[in-house]
Amino acid sequence: MKIAMRQERLNRGWTQEYVAKKCGVSYQTVCDWENNRRKPSYDVLVKLMELFACSDPRLLFAPEIGEEA
Secondary structure, three states: OOEHHHHHHHHOOOOHHHHHHHHOOOHHHHHHHHOOOOOOOHHHHHHHHHHOOOOOHHHHOOEOOOOOO
16 A cells, blocks of 8 residues: 655655655665555654645655545
8 A cells, every 4th residue: 555655755856765765764764654664753754744745744644546445
């Protein structure tokens, strides 16, 4: 199940590598988040929320539209 952060990233024209560099992680870690195999630590979650200008992390990690919950 893919999460909404993937679609948000694509909408902004960002690569997984770009998000990874901004958060101080590997692009594989971003891939794992997007495929719901791993969750970010609190410190990284704060960076993600700032990067995506998101006040509620549940919005980033919700299932993508069209994906089953």
